[in-house]
Amino acid sequence: MSITKFLRAIVVIKILLLSHLVVAQSYSYDDIQKIRNEAFGNSSIRELAVQLTDAVGPRLSGGKGLHNACTWAKETLEGYNLYNTKLEPWGNFGKGWEMEKFYIAMKQPYYQPLIAVPQAWTGGTSGLQIADVVLVDANTEEMLLTYSGKLQGKVVITPFEKELEVSFEPLASRFTDEEIDKFGKSPEFRADPDPYMLERKRKSQAYGVSRQQLKDFCEAEGALAIIENSGSFGTVRSYGDRNGRFLDELGILTIDMTHEHYARMVRLIDRGIDVSLELDVKNRLIDDYSEGVNVIAEIPGVHKKLKDEVVMIGAHIDSWHAGTGGNDNASGVILMMEVMRILKQSGVKLDRTVRIALWTGEEQGLLGSKGWVEKHVYNFDTNEKGPEYDKISAYYNFDYGTGRIKGIFLHDNLALKPIFQDFFEPLDDLGVSLISNRNPGGSDHVMFNRIGIPGFAFIQDRIDYGRGYHTNMDTFERIQLGDLKQAAAVVATLVYQTANFPTKLPRKQLP
Amino acid sequence: MSITKFLRAIVVIKILLLSHLVVAQSYSYDDIQKIRNEAFGNSSIRELAVQLTDAVGPRLSGGKGLHNACTWAKETLEGYNLYNTKLEPWGNFGKGWEMEKFYIAMKQPYYQPLIAVPQAWTGGTSGLQIADVVLVDANTEEMLLTYSGKLQGKVVITPFEKELEVSFEPLASRFTDEEIDKFGKSPEFRADPDPYMLERKRKSQAYGVSRQQLKDFCEAEGALAIIENSGSFGTVRSYGDRNGRFLDELGILTIDMTHEHYARMVRLIDRGIDVSLELDVKNRLIDDYSEGVNVIAEIPGVHKKLKDEVVMIGAHIDSWHAGTGGNDNASGVILMMEVMRILKQSGVKLDRTVRIALWTGEEQGLLGSKGWVEKHVYNFDTNEKGPEYDKISAYYNFDYGTGRIKGIFLHDNLALKPIFQDFFEPLDDLGVSLISNRNPGGSDHVMFNRIGIPGFAFIQDRIDYGRGYHTNMDTFERIQLGDLKQAAAVVATLVYQTANFPTKLPRKQLP
CATH class of the missing domain: 3.40.630.10 (Zn peptidases)
Known part of the structure; x- marks a missing residue:
């Protein structure tokens, strides 16, 4: 124009x-x-x-x-x-939720502050605690039960699924003409998935240990905290532990941690090297x-x-x-x-x-x-x-x-x-x-x-x-x-x- | 072959x-x-x-x-x-140097942990401290002196030079054939810089306030810490405060912080909103x-x-x-x-x-x-x-x-x-x-x-x-x-x- x-x-x-x-x-x-x-x-x-x-x-x-x-x-x-x-x-x-204090650092094998975020609506530590880290490697409920009596006061981690891979893609981009052209089109139409395969997948997952099962088990065993692997390069992705509505108590302290700090603990424990953490976390519900x-x-x-x-x-x-x-x-x-x-x-x-x-x-x-x-x-x-x-x-x-x-x-x-x-x-x-x-x-x-x-x-x-x-x-x-x-x-x-x-x-x- | x-x-x-x-x-x-x-x-x-x-x-x-x-x-x-x-x-x-504790969080206007790293060979805080942040904006020694008597027990920051810009470049890359070809060549030959301009630049810098002048001033005024802006996305770049050799005492606590957390404090103080921090930092020299x-x-x-x-x-x-x-x-x-x-x-x-x-x-x-x-x-x-x-x-x-x-x-x-x-x-x-x-x-x-x-x-x-x-x-x-x-x-x-x-x-x- x-x-x-x-x-x-x-x-x-x-x-x-x-x-x-x-x-x-x-x-x-x-x-x-x-x-x-x-x-x-x-x-x-x-x-x-x-x-x-x-x-x-x-x-x-x-x-x-x-x-x-x-x-x-x-x-x-x-x-x-x-x-x-x-x-x-x-x-x-x-109820709402807010952090009043969040401190976490590796104490053994050497001191280093950790980059992490507590999940919303999870609890705290009753002051400064020093706790050993336990790697819970359980694909079935039976395997999970082998950790009975071993998690009291411990911080629980699980194996990470894959190592970080270097990315050769830019983190931000403008649409190219080609992409714009593609966007105007309807997406590819695919055949509906095979119901037999869907059912098989559903069943195989049902035998695994879900995130919720792990949390319930850790809570029942008196674990101090669960740490999950989320994000990289110091950027941590964190959501809520529960949907957060209509609850009268905090869930077990659950923490999201940058991959670099999380995966280090897994690699160390895998090699028989003890890892302990210092934590001082206070979260509270507000209504x-x-x-x-x-x-x-x-x-x-x-x-x-x-x-x-x-x-x-x-x-x-x-x-x-x-x-x-x-x-x-x-x-x-x-x-x-x-x-x-x-x-x-x-x-x-x-x-x-x-x-x-x-x-x-x-x-x-x-x-x-x-x-x-x-x-x-x-x-x-x-x-x-x-x-x-x-x-x-x-x-x-x-x-x-x-x-x-x-x-x-x-x-x-x-x-x-x-x-x-x-x-x-x-x-x-x-x-x-x-x-x-x-x-x-x-x-x-x-x-x-x-x-x-x-x-x-x-x-x-x-x-x-x-x-x-x-x-x-x-x-x-x-x-x-x-x-x-x-x-x-x-x-x-x-x-x-x-x-x-x-x-x-x-x-x-x-x- | x-x-x-x-x-x-x-x-x-x-x-x-x-x-x-x-x-x-x-x-x-x-x-x-x-x-x-x-x-x-x-x-x-x-x-x-x-x-x-x-x-x-x-x-x-x-x-x-x-x-x-x-x-x-x-x-x-x-x-x-x-x-x-x-x-x-x-x-x-x-002497060597090591961290024994490093905790830092924003307390006001709301609570949020901060991602930061103390510079090597800097000191600590004598336990948990709550301190106001002061923005020292001084291009000349005279301007610096206007902060006399105002920094006791404070955390000092300075304006940041520019806002973060989004990057459309990948963070990792393989050499392209074109770049490989260029690498084989000698670099462009440039004319030597104009000595008059170099001298002028030297003089203008001499009137500015150097990083060392700022540190000496803060130390003399009894500031609790200095925070510098270094890195982004939770990744923090940190060096040593001094060359670290042959010193018998720790320097003033100097902390490097990710841009997102640092620049927020600058923007808040610029708008008259008070910022206070919680710090608990213990570093020590070892020989x-x-x-x-x-x-x-x-x-x-x-x-x-x-x-x-x-x-x-x-x-x-x-x-x-x-x-x-x-x-x-x-x-x-x-x-x-x-x-x-x-x-x-x-x-x-x-x-x-x-x-x-x-x-x-x-x-x-x-x-x-x-x-x-x-x-x-x-x-x-x-x-x-x-x-x-x-x-x-x-x-x-x-x-x-x-x-x-x-x-x-x-x-x-x-x-x-x-x-x-x-x-x-x-x-x-x-x-x-x-x-x-x-x-x-x-x-x-x-x-x-x-x-x-x-x-x-x-x-x-x-x-x-x-x-x-x-x-x-x-x-x-x-x-x-x-x-x-x-x-x-x-x-x-x-x-x-x-x-x-x-x-x-x-x-x-x-x-």
Whole structure:
């Protein structure tokens, strides 16, 4: 598109053929330029990122950090002069968890601090302890029982499955033209797996010792802690030991450790060299924030008939505890907050209401979005529609890391294709062109797709997401501020277009 | 070369034109096959790596770990039935240093353990302390003085120079054909820098505040600790605070910290948010191992006239304290030990004596190799030659990481080129072909090159060296066992060829 054409303030009226419908659709290049001016000329992305990651910190569901994050987000959104800004309860999460002290070091055969993270909702050590490490090598329950009476006060490790291999692949990459081309295609269709083989695999696994069996055994035997192997190069991936809800006591202290430090213990014990550790770990349950809430705010629509309809955007604001949740998912939260700021500040006309929802409890099973949908949109138990079921045009979600937006997933709703081809027209200079009919899940858009409301995830460049995701190094540094500026301009434009589209976006048939 | 030709046991007699000399040179394909059989069929690389990194651990000069390492290496070499195996003193190193406890965590604005490493030869905290962090932003001495009276009991940080940028480059790579081609060429020749600009730069730096000035100031003000920014993703690079020799007291506690945790504190304090830390650090000086030793062992030559001449191989066995010195330089040590084992076990004929030297004090300035050379080969103070000056044909060094060998540096001694072209002939199937006349330093081969004795470093694939070098993650995992097998076969072959070469390798003119 020529820049002259782009800068001219014109309203484009188009006639689109949408399956069997002929509808008029409008957006203004002038408005889209205003959105861009705000997104690139007046960005608040950096400061939002510092505030949410550094200042608020980890945001584990049920904890004080998440409470602080929600309060901060609500106050920040109020500062943008939005409407209906609130912390809206979605149900009971259960007890939160927080670290008060975490110290772990190898004591024998020589002293060295270890890089590790306790799993959420696990316990502590009753002060400083020195404990021997035992390598439990058990593929069957019988083998596990041979360790009876040998684990009292010990730290338990298990063999690691494979050695680290050097990687010749870059950790971050931009999509190549070839990959972009491939993404537009449907994936290869494969034959269904052989049911006989599936059954055989299931049976063979049933005879192994599961993680839960090992934990139960260690707990019953009075082991001090279990250490698991997770991550490398000092980056440790850590989740929760349990789903963390509705529990009244901490689980056995379970620790995730970087491969280098974990595998060393295995190799030493394998050679008959004793390993002992120093640990001083204090974790605690908290029930001050057990009610789950989502952060909600709106920009009211201005169209007489359409203002009761809604375009939603969202991201989950909760994180795991090991880092400060930079890419999972501060990047999504600050992006969507910035989109609200841009839409408000730029003053573009929005026919429909635009609503932001910052979900909590995502990491424990999309709890916040599920709770909200059940309250307002659809009851999954009774299959009854709620009051907003016919009001929501679309939901845009951002939770696939920080990389710039290359396109969108239609989630098996091909009727959306000509609409996004049109929406993307003024975005081609930002590199947005890709439309894929694939249907990836893994975040809160799933809750909308399940009931036919178009819920979108974006196709994004892969920037350090794999290395940051759920780790102690998922911090401010993992957020690519420049990429998020692009994403903010893109999402704001798409929301503006969706809000002013003649109809709600077409829904897919439910089974 | 055809495999048939390779397997045939023939002795190749060649006539080489070496500058003005015509000499006969011999090696046997049969012997080289024996070397390979031992290197690839009977490798001890993995077990040596486990023993030196995992079991012995960190090997800081002057410390118990290094003492254990030298003892282990001597005993292992004795197990290979070598001769003249000994720990040979080279002089007084001074006091060693070791960690007894290292715990550091952020206390405010929320609790989170920090990934960090104390610099060697720095002190501790007198038990568990809670301390505020102060950001000292001083480009001049006057600015520094404005912090007088404000640092007592505080932890000091300084602004970081730049934010981390995402990298789209792989962390490990094999040489491409294009790079190999470039390596064979001499580097670009540049004009000498403008002396006026150099002087100007020198003056402007003189007005800045140096690292040492900052430390002296903090020490005088009674600060608790200084934290520096070093590394990322949980990998922390850490050296010594001082050169560590001949000191009777510990320096101010100085800590290296991963960028993510360091930069967070800077950003928080910049925004007026208080940061406090918990620290419990105990380090101590030790003088049990202050005498510096090198580990020496030999395979005697069998040629009546040449057996008093020597081909030397070596690597430094000391490391920094943060990790277990996997690539810097366990890989070099175990490689050279394996070469000795291969040469001994394969039973190939060696005209000259082959000697291994495992140096200590390399990280503090090539101390071990310097001390050995001064005792046996050359007095750098008096410029007098020692008894072995005319005996040593060549010295091969391995300290550029774990990557497989692609070729050799001639170190500005072009007369070696036709010799290595010939030596490399039976190594082409192992990918060894590259001859570069460049003269890189950075390790113990420098001590030999300085006095004209050919001291060689190898051209190697770059495998994780940059990420491992001097870090807490320089462990067993950084050693690429497969690459080292190749390197062992290559070095053993070159040593065998050098030991049986008709003459000592030609020396370069000294200035």
